[in-house]
Amino acid sequence: MNIWIIGGLLLLIAFLLVKGISVNFSKPLGKGAIKLTIGILFLFFFNLFGASFGLHIPINIFTAIIVGLLGVPGIASLTAIHVFLI
Secondary structure: OOHHHHHHHHHHHHHHHOOOOOHHHHHHHHHHHHHHHHHHHHHHHHHHHHHHHHOOOOOOOOHHHHHHOOOOHHHHHHHHHOOOOO
């Protein structure tokens, strides 16, 4: 089973090296990576300043996606979930 997965991945990599990555595919992927990075930075600075108030939101892929997509309302909603539910 593992040989089929490895073979498929190698075939995909070889195809992408020969054909190249389409601009239509790479543009949304780049925007998503930028939003994810911004979400991680927002969470880092929130945890840095929120520590004095006893607030901490874990930095993982799910919280970073929420904050990256929603921005400040995402941090507010995660903070509300942390304060009222947890």
